[in-house]
Amino acid sequence: MRREPFGMSAGASRLSDTERASDGGSRYRLRDLFTPLDTLLVSGGDQRLALDPKDRVNAYGCAPSPAPDVWNFASSTASSISQAAYDRAALAREELVHKSLFDEVEIAFDRRCEDMRHELRGHLQLPPRVDIVFSPSGTDSQLHALFLARAALGALPVTIVVGADQTGSGTALTARGRHFSAMTASGFVVRKDGAVAGLAGESIAVPLLDPASDIAMRPDADAAVLRAVETAIAQGAPVLLQIMDSSKLGWRAPSAACLDEIARRRPGKVQIVVDACQARLGRRRLRSYLDRGYMVLITGSKFFGGPAFSGALLVPKGLSRSLVHVGEIAPGFFDYAGRSDWPTAWTTLRSRFERRPNFGQWLRWEAALAEIGSYYAVPGVFRAKAVAELAAGINNMIALSPSLRAVPTACDKAGVDDEEFAHTTIFPFALLRDGEPVSIADTSAVHRALARDMNDDINDSAAARQIAAQRCLVGQPVRLERPDHAPQAVLRLCVGARLVTEAWSADEAQARRNLQHVLDQIAHVVVKIELLLDRAAGAVSPDMPVLGI
Numbered sequence: 001m002r003r004e005p006f007g008m009s010a011g012a013s014r015l016s017d018t019e020r021a022s023d024g025g026s027r028y029r030l031r032d033l034f035t036p037l038d039t040l041l042v043s044g045g046d047q048r049l050a051l052d053p054k055d056r057v058n059a060y061g062c063a064p065s066p067a068p069d070v071w072n073f074a075s076s077t078a079s080s081i082s083q084a085a086y087d088r089a090a091l092a093r094e095e096l097v098h099k100s101l102f103d104e105v106e107i108a109f110d111r112r113c114e115d116m117r118h119e120l121r122g123h124l125q126l127p128p129r130v131d132i133v134f135s136p137s138g139t140d141s142q143l144h145a146l147f148l149a150r151a152a153l154g155a156l157p158v159t160i161v162v163g164a165d166q167t168g169s170g171t172a173l174t175a176r177g178r179h180f181s182a183m184t185a186s187g188f189v190v191r192k193d194g195a196v197a198g199l200a201g202e203s204i205a206v207p208l209l210d211p212a213s214d215i216a217m218r219p220d221a222d223a224a225v226l227r228a229v230e231t232a233i234a235q236g237a238p239v240l241l242q243i244m245d246s247s248k249l250g251w252r253a254p255s256a257a258c259l260d261e262i263a264r265r266r267p268g269k270v271q272i273v274v275d276a277c278q279a280r281l282g283r284r285r286l287r288s289y290l291d292r293g294y295m296v297l298i299t300g301s302k303f304f305g306g307p308a309f310s311g312a313l314l315v316p317k318g319l320s321r322s323l324v325h326v327g328e329i330a331p332g333f334f335d336y337a338g339r340s341d342w343p344t345a346w347t348t349l350r351s352r353f354e355r356r357p358n359f360g361q362w363l364r365w366e367a368a369l370a371e372i373g374s375y376y377a378v379p380g381v382f383r384a385k386a387v388a389e390l391a392a393g394i395n396n397m398i399a400l401s402p403s404l405r406a407v408p409t410a411c412d413k414a415g416v417d418d419e420e421f422a423h424t425t426i427f428p429f430a431l432l433r434d435g436e437p438v439s440i441a442d443t444s445a446v447h448r449a450l451a452r453d454m455n456d457d458i459n460d461s462a463a464a465r466q467i468a469a470q471r472c473l474v475g476q477p478v479r480l481e482r483p484d485h486a487p488q489a490v491l492r493l494c495v496g497a498r499l500v501t502e503a504w505s506a507d508e509a510q511a512r513r514n515l516q517h518v519l520d521q522i523a524h525v526v527v528k529i530e531l532l533l534d535r536a537a538g539a540v541s542p543d544m545p546v547l548g549i
Contacts, residue, residue: 109362129316137185457535
């Protein structure tokens with residue numbers, strides 16, 4: 001017997017039996033769309049979207065409504081919604097209300113989701129043969145990938161996670177087919193780390209950090225991936241290989257040559273899914289993955305700067321054909337998808353799922369599409385120029401600061417034109433005090449303090465207090481476990497799509513000034529970090545929760 005979702009937090013209110021549709025779905029009331037927009041935008045997700053009752057921001061420091069006074073260099077983690085994206089979400093809600101006056105809410109919603117698939121394919125220059133499965137987050141999309149891999153491979157695979165030390169905290173659970181939160185986005189209460197009935201299996205972690213180095217990528221990543229694949233297949237199981245493009249630190253692995261070798265050795269035994277949730281890859285590179293038959297995980301809420309969370313799984317046509325005659329569906333998986341999440345062409349699979357619109361997920365994707373469309377409306381030459389100039393400026397600032405030490409980036413770009421992403425867009429750095437790395441606690445404290453007005457805490461010049469007052473977001477601390485060394489955490493300055501979009505001008509001189517203004521802001525952030533580190537250890541400790549470290 002199906003459980004009822006718990007409350008409006010899932011983007012759907014509890015329904016009586018008389019309101020249930022005859023096909024087992026549920027008829028959603030029109031009044032649900034009149035919920036305040038800010039509330040809708042943080043609904044239909046897991047507990048990471050919850051707002052702090054005092055500050056009205058989520059655990060990533062992001063508000064559900066525009067916060068133009070907060071400088072955002074945190075696109076590797078999350079961004080507050082822009083005014084343009086917020087306006088699009090508001091308009092989309094109005095349009096759905098209007099269409100729902102003439103048709104059922106679920107039918108109008110389903111059509112809008114299909115229109116969004118068409119729009120996203122257009123922005124990413126993907127052919128119609130690529131199918132898109134929407135989800136509330138990249139973590140949910142990982143479960144979708146496991147479900148589809150099981151159907152394609154004919155058995156539950158062993159999941160191999162490349163970059164397991166630099167992906168979302170929920171991946172260790174989804175890779176094994178387990179619940180990654182205490183509540184699903186559909187509002188069903190579950191036990192975190194409990195088995196998703198019918199999907200629970202095994203996983204193998206392949207970390208990318210070199211244990212013998214001072215925060216660098218391991219040189220034997222390809223060999224480690226090959227060993228993991230051979231080990232799993234030797235045990236008689238097919239493999240879902242989740243590769244990384246790119247990690248929290250901007251790393252990419254394994255190489256294309258390694259993937260070719262896996263395909264040669266184990267044809268039909270390995271399904272590859274690319275963790276591109278950061279969306280830091282060129283459109284040609286993205287198409288190359290799909291052309292090779294790989295699934296791709298993306299989000300609209302990392303590089304593109306849409307509100308957290310909005311996930312999608314890109315599915316090549318060859319794989320989607322195998323789903324036409326999908327058999328038994330893992331019973332626990334019904335909690336992780338509604339009918340509108342699936343492409344309309346997947347009629348057999350769709351018919352097995354409830355008509356359960358997730359209004360929060362939909363509106364976050366509407367907002368993300370506004371950002372994606374604006375970004376790709378900027379000429380490609382300027383996008384590449386802007387990313388290159390911002391990368392050079394950030395690298396220089398980190399190198400010149402006595403309080404920051406850069407973490408090297410390592411990406412395999414050989415053989416694929418990666419457009420503007422041939423340049424780095426995530427800049428990780430460790431914090432130093434007197435030349436030595438600070439503790440994880442102090443790194444987290446600095447991260448929290450950056451997001452707050454610290455004017456009253458800095459006893460210095462008026463100029464220093466003005467710098468301390470500026471609220472700014474940088475990428476959340478990434479905890480790095482190092483054998484034979486104390487764990488360390490690094491922060492990240494990030495170039496995101498919105499920085500490029502807002503810098504663009506047809507007037508070349510104005511565009512140059514706009515880019516310089518962004519670099520001025522980043523310099524301001526670096527100086528604020530230095531001011532905070534000058535304070536006594538442990539003094540910077542405003543009470544704000546931090547996820548993902």
